[in-house]
Ligand SMILES: [Fe+2]
């Protein structure tokens with residue numbers, strides 16, 4: 001029987017659950033019994049050694065969160081170009097490199113190697129899978145174009161125009177792409193694989209993430225995106241709240 005190593009973020013979750021359970025008894029916190037029960041359940045899982053797994057759909061959807069945040073960076077870049085605000089195009093290059101490394105070469109490879117074939121074998125959502133695969137190929141090509149054009153976009157107006165069009169086409173394709181996967185494909189994954197395969201898939205995603213990006217690969221990538229958001233001036237979430 002294979003042993004699945006816990007992720008660091010799982011350990012952190014357990015650590016905080018233990019801390020919460022030990023440091024905040026119900027009599028002191030005034031929490032509702034249901035909340036206390038939830039903490040108790042978590043503690044029980046830690047004590048019994050049974051940890052909560054990050055399921056394959058949850059893993060893939062978190063990665064879509066990284067993708068969506070890069071799309072926000074792209075949109076911010078387009079706004080700056082449109083208003084003739086000077087900014088370092090390296091921010092676009094670095095954003096596109098995250099897409100290339102984390103989305104095109106990791107997340108989408110996982111979908112292509114583990115998720116799409118299962119639906120094909122089951123004869124389910126085959127047309128959707130075909131469309132998604134074609135979009136992966138188109139996405140890789142557009143990302144290469146973005147990386148090629150970004151460095152010269154400050155000085156060369158033609159390159160800038162082509163870069164903006166490429167970024168826009170990428171955003172236009174990936175918003176519906178990721179939304180369809182989140183709502184139509186991933187929730188059906190459990191219907192086309194056995195529970196053993198489902199668990200093995202979670203483990204395979206984890207191993208691959210560690211092999212490509214080291215421990216805490218997801219957290220590191222999210223931190224890189226946050227740093228780019230700071231530099232692009234879109235990190236403060238409150239700026240998006242209507243006044
Ligand atoms: Fe995809």
Ligand SMILES: [Fe+2]
Pocket residue numbers: 060064107108111178181
């Ligand atoms: Fe995806």
